[in-house]
Structure formats: C-alpha cells, structure tokens
Amino acid sequence: MTPLEIISLVCNMWYFTLLLFVVSAYYGQAYKAAVVHYYPAVGTTAEETILKNMNEYRKYANKAKSKGVDIIVFPEYGLVTTSALANPGEYSLEIQSPIIAQIGTIARDNGVYLVVNLFERIDDKYYNTNLVFDRNGTLILKYHKSHLYNEFGLTPGTPNQTITFSTDFGVTFGIFTCFDMLFANPSLRVLEGGNVTDVIFVLGWLPSYISLSIQHGYCVANGVNLLAANYGRHIDGRSGTGIYLSDGKVAKVVNDSVKSQLVVREVPPKSLETEKTCPRSVKEKTHTVVTTSKYYFHDVDLTKKFTSTQLCNGNFCCTFQVTLDMRQKNPTDIYKLMIFDDSVSYDKLEANFRICTLLACRNEFVDSCGAMANVTSTFKRISVQGNFTKDNSTFYRPITLHTSLSPLTPTAYCQANSSVHLGTKNQKGVIIFGIFERKDTVSERRDDIDGARNSKIFLVLTWGRPYYFAFFKSSVFD
Template identity: 30%
Template sequence: MFKLLRLFVWLFGGLVVSSSEALDGFYTAGVAEFRPAIMGGTSQQLLEANLAGYLELMALGNGTTDIIVFPEATLNGVLTLTAVPEFTKLSLCEEQPGDDTEIAPFLRQLACAAREYGTYLLVNVKERATDKFSGANMIHNTNVVFDRQGAVISRYRKWNLYLEPSTNRTEEPELATFQTDFGVTFGHFVCFDMLFYTPAQDLVERLGIRHVIVTKMFNSELPFLTASQLQQGWAWSNRVNLLAAGGSLPQAGISGSGIYAGEQGALARLMMKDETEGQRKLLLARVPLDPEEEPMDNELLEADETTPIRLKLLQQPELKKFATWELPMVEGSSVDKRLCQEDLCCEFRIKWSPVDGGHNYRLGVWVGQRRYEEEQYSAIRLCGLFACSNSSVESCGLISEEQREQRVVFTELQILGEFVRRPRRLIMPSTLSSSHLYALQPSQLTWSMEELDNLTRIKMELRQPHSQLMTFAIYGNYFDEYANGGAGRLGTQLVLLITTLMMMHLIGE
C-alpha cells in the first residue's frame, strides 16, 4: 500500500512529498563511513566483500531512509568495471531488452536493494565507457543514483581528478542533479571537486541547489583541511544541506563522513581519530527540507575525549610563507594583534591560560597559491589561530606524543578579517577541536559578514571558553586567482602517502 502511495505521488503530485516525515519538513538520510576490502583476495572477491558490506548497511537502515549515500572508491576497481547508463526508464534490477551488456551484476543487485528498501541510493563506481567521438575505451570515477524502484535517475563523472592516472575526464564538466518524491532536488559530485568552483559552486550558485551530496576518499590535512572540518565549513558558508560519505582507512589518513544542515551545523558525523582500523557504519539523521530551518534534534551527544590521535594527518605545505606571531605560554595572557600580508589584514583579540604546559599556538595570515596535483591550484586567503607542537612554525599542524593530552584554555577569541571582494570565492569558518577532530558547532561560535565597497569584513568569535582548540580560522578560497608555476608544491609527505594508498588499491586489484 505504501509503495502504491509513493507511485501515486510521483505520478500526480510533483510538489507533494511522500512520507509523513517529509510532510513535517524533514527527510531521513543515511551516509556510510565505509572501510573497503583492498587486500586478501582477487579483484572479484574484494568486490563481493564490499558489496556484501553495502547490503548489510542498507539492511540496518531497515527501510526507514529516504536516501542512502556510499563513498568514493569503496566498491569496485579497474579490473571489475561496469557500464553506467545515464538514466533508465525502468528498474535496473531486472535486465531489459536493449540494456548495455557491460552493466555488471553488482550494479543490478544494488538497484534491487534500492527497490527492496524503498530508498534513493547513490553509489560511486569505476565505470567503463566508450568515447562517443573516438571510440576509445574510457574509465571514469562515477556517481550513480537509483530511485526507490531501482531506476537510474542521475550519473556524474568526476571532473577534478586527484592522483588517478588510470581515470579519464569528460570533454566538459558535468553538473549532475536529480529530483525526489519528497520535494528535494539534489546536486552531487566527488571528493576533490569540493575544492574548486566547477562543479561544486556551480551547483549552488548557478543552479540554486540547496541539498548537496559528495562521495569522498579524503586525506585530512592540518591545520585547515581535515575532512569533517571542511565539510561543515563548506555547508555553513554555502547555506546548504550536505550529505558526505567517506572512505575509512585511518592508517592511510582517510576518514570523515557526516550530515550537515547549513549554518545549523552537523546533524551526524564521524572521524576515526583514535583507531587504525576503519569502520563500516551508517550515520542517520532527520534533515530539514529547508537548510535555514533549525533541526529538531541538533544536539550531538559527543563527550570530550582525551584519546590519542592515531589518524595519519598531512600538514599544510605552505606554512613558512605565512605571516605569523607566536602566543607566549604565560598564565593569564591577552593580546590585541593586527597582522597583514599583501591585501589581507586581520585583527585578533585573545585571552588564554596554559594548562600543564599546553600546545604552542600561532596567529597567522596568508595570501598565496596552493598546488594540489599537476596543474591544479587554489588561491587562498586565510587568517586564524592554529596549534603547533613546538615554537617553530614548521611544527604547526603536527601532533607530538607528549603534547596530545595538554591544553590551553581560551577564554576570549575574536578574529576580524578584511577580505578583498571577488566574483567567485568561498569564505568559510575553519575550526577544529582535538576531542574528536570535529569542527565547532554553531552554539560555540559566532560568524558575521559585512560587505563594503571593495572589502568583506568578517567577524568570527568564540562564544564560550574552549580548552581543546586546534584551529580557529577564516578560510577563503578564491577560485579565479592562480597562475601556473606560481604555486607552492605539496610536501613530499603528501605525495608519498597518496602513492602508498594507490599502491594498496593496485595490490588489492
């Protein structure tokens, strides 16, 4: 009966929602933090193990979800490719006359699971495709979306590739969206895309998408780009709901999933901070149809923890180029400090007291270019406070064994930044607490923006004392300001770590 009701709504009520929760202004979303099987079997055996894990998590949803999202690069590999249709009128669960014979059985099994549990389903696969112009074989990093009946309703092929030598880009970037029977239009992309204007900002700014999905296999980097920290800041500044599903390989520096409701903060999130073994876990949340509306259950029960950080973290490679000032670790200290670099000036007002020695901290301002891989760059403007393991700037973003349990209590912390206006940019709060490697929730800070003639004045302030800060910063990504050859290179540590991960995948294949 319920399935018939959904069908009726789909056919006759384009703006009518199908579930009682959606009628109340919410939908139920699930995102998976997923540890892929990467060693110990043939490529087919690894695929089957990953598929079994997907189906198990979907069963845990128990048919209560409106949409479930799985992360990037956690299902099949280059030896177990599948074709992915752009869309299908009927369910992919059963083979239809004229179907592409290269559609793999595992993709049909997932379509059947979407139908069995009555949920929209987004998964990321390695796709085999044929170039329509040259006829050449292509491999894409592809998101595919099934509706509640298992029909393919959206496909997206990753545009901003990151150390993926066997993967091809499309001729032009794609903007992928799909509509649901609960009144929401989603846009979606893959991992590294989040750091660039196309397609991520295009979806939000050009198409007006308010509900966004990202599939990730993300290497976290201190002080500003850990996974959940970036996800929450991105959702906050774009004022969108964000469903982020992440791979879980902490020994390779990969973890971070969550569901975020714009300026309302995280509804559910997970970082594998103190384990070397990844998890397979489904995070569930009731998500407001309007990202501006405060969720009913927005209070996350996350106790402070003093467990060590075992997640392998990268380090921002350009710290030597920052204009910085070290905070003296003296009891009852305070400072009013103004730091500038090029066209960015920031004012800091801080009061703090060290406890048991505490971390070292620096204030920093940076205007510069950031190189990620090959010819891909970001132009960054940022100002903030960040933790260091000793008094040198080179130690900022590093965590030493002896200082993991030591704290500094910040009783007052305010940053006022004057950021140059540009047509295409994203300026977001970048905060991080050592207790879980999560961003601060909205109840813990204030954020305001004032537009002037040629500047944006941003004020960011801590609402209450905090003793576990690792980062408290204003982070600006200026998408059009970069020049080839002018950016700093990623550190050797990053290249080695990502290469190691790729080799692990190849061994598994």
C-alpha cells in the same frame, strides 16, 4: 471568547498552517539519512571485489530500511577499492552492466534513494562516477568527478554536468566528489538558483586529520545540510564521515572507527535564514598592527587575558581578537597567529590561497603549528576577521579543529562584502581556528616552489596528501 476573538484565532491558525506549507514546499520535509563509513572487501579479481562489496551494500541498505531511512550514501571507491586506481580499466563497468542493474534492485527492494560510486567505461575512457537511484531502482543521475587527484588513468567530467536531483520528500540535493570540494565548480555551482538545500559529498579523503573540518566548513559557509560518506582505510589515514546540519551543528560523525559503520540521523529542513550582521572588530588600546610577508606567524602571549592583533600583507589584513580564561590556562601551551597570502602547488596544479588562523603549536618551531598538540587552555572568545577578495571566482570557508579531530562548535560565521568573520566562545583544546580563501583559478605547477608553499602547516590547512606519510604518521600519533 467573543466572536471577534474566535475569528482572530481562526485566522492566526490559518496563517500558521499556510506558513508551514510554504516552508515545507520551499525547504522540503525532514527526512532520515544514512551515510556509510565503509572499509571495503577485496576479492581475488576485479569482478569478485565489486560483487563482494555490492553484497555488503545490500546488507547496509537492508539495515537502513529497518531504521526508516529515505536515502543512503556510500563512499568514493567503495565498490572498486583504491586498488582500482592502478588499473581503472579492469574495474570499470558500462552503464548497461548487469552489476549496475543489480545495484538498482538494492534501492528498489529497500525503498530508498541510493548513492554509489564506481568506475564507468565509456568507449575507451574511464570515469570516477557517482550514480543515484530512486526508490524504484531507476537511475536518475550520473555524475563524473570533475577534479581528479592522482587518478591518472581516469578522465575528468565536463564542467556543465547535471549535479542536482529532486526527491519525493521534497528535498533537492546537489552532489560532487572528494577533490571537487576545493573548486567553485561544482562545489558552489551546485547551489546556484537556490533550489539545493542539501548536498551529498562522496569522498575518499586523505588524511582524516582535517577531513571533518573541511566538511563542516563547507556546511557552515553555505548554510546547507551535508551528507558526507568517506572511504575507510585507517592504515593510510582515510577516514571522516558525517552528517551536518544547515545551522552548523554536527549531527553525527565517525572519525576513528577501524571498521565499517552505518551513520543514521534525521535531517530537518534547511534552517530559515536570517540576515547576519558581521560584528566589527574593536581596536583596543593594546591593538597591535604588524606589516608582514606573504607567510607570517605571530606569537600569542598567554600571560595576557586579551590579545588584539592585525597582520597585513599589502591590502590583505587579518584581524584577531583572543580572550583567554585566566583561571583555565596552561602556561606551557603555545599558540600563534598566522597569515598566508600566496600560491600553493598540489598534484600538477597551482592555485591561490589566503588564510587567517589561530594555531596551536607543539613547540616554538612554526612547522609544528597545526599538528596535534596537547593543549588545554580555555578561550572565552576567539574572533578572526579578514578582508578577502570579492569576485565570482573566489570562495571562503571556515576551518576549525579540536584536539578530538572534530570541528569546533558552535561558531558564528558571516560574510559582508569582502569582510569575512568567524567567532566562537568558551572553547578548550583548540588546534586550528581560522578562515581560508580559495581563488578558483589554476595554472600548471611551476618548479620554483619556495619553502612556504611546501610547508607542513599550509598543507594541513588545505589538503594534506603530499606530506601525509612524512607528517601525519610521525607527528599526529607519535
């Protein structure tokens, strides 16, 4: 080597080292995470139930320590069980409780960051509370669930809570609980400022049918690593725990386990972001434009290789392009395109949603669309694009589902102004593939709810609880 070549090599090595340092400082280091898919123990009293589950937590923390885990996350209701919802006062603890001190010792003894959920008593009020302990067992964050669902004895948290914490491995986490996922505050507020690269999602989500898809959609839309720990109760459909990476990959998930399970995965730093260019939909000669109502289905002709259709309700349009693999199609499969643009009610609230999606159907009746169907056709390409609302109170997320009840991967997702695009290639067993918009304004539920708002397909795409026993048990598993 000439002296000039040696100098050039040294400079390049210095630059590369500096780049690695900057990336590590900004995006954090790789770390090992554990989430617990947990079926709780039940005692004869509230205190016995909490202590039994705390002892189980200790066992999982010990196991996590043996695997070199840095942070372990337990689910919503894991210490108190869902039975506590009937009498939260009996199960609530004050923050100075010796039991909470013992939980801190679990973190300290195992040298891990520890996230637990419990019911907290403050004066005469009770809160659904997440606690975060550092490796020394010190309580470093307390978060009260902001948006309660059928938790009538609890008080919601304030909208301006601290919802982030930093770690000694260079990663800043955000945190929220279950139903909070469907609200911009905290699910998007937690990302403001750009410091949060990883999010902890503590949940008792029901039903499991769409649980993994909701988790994956948040990860894809926001480009973050997501640690999701769900409460296990197979009898009423609570399931769906996973670790998701910022590039949209599903690192590891549990959705059908009938017993508790520790999920461990090394999580790399958030992927370096590259500018995404949303592709334009190509309007072929066969392109069809349909002016629709607020709630409309359009049949997909599986005798044709290519379908290009635009469904519009006023200024809101969904553009679909579907390419079928003609050698691997099932002529008995039924697929429909759907556009939804209306308000929907759940619990005591009413909110605005827009949806563009491809759906598998069990039969020609639209209420069967989105339910589990034995579809086997292969799509070479699926593209869904919508011109959604662009303002600070609105957010969008992909929602996808495979016959395995897992989200579809890989997908390409991007937002450009008001245009949102979702695409994928070479997929078989597609149940749901689409985008939903949620406007983060709510009002009191009205009594004049029409059939569309209570339809099974809308609920399966967004939340699912109100119709679970009528639909999930009879339609998914019969």
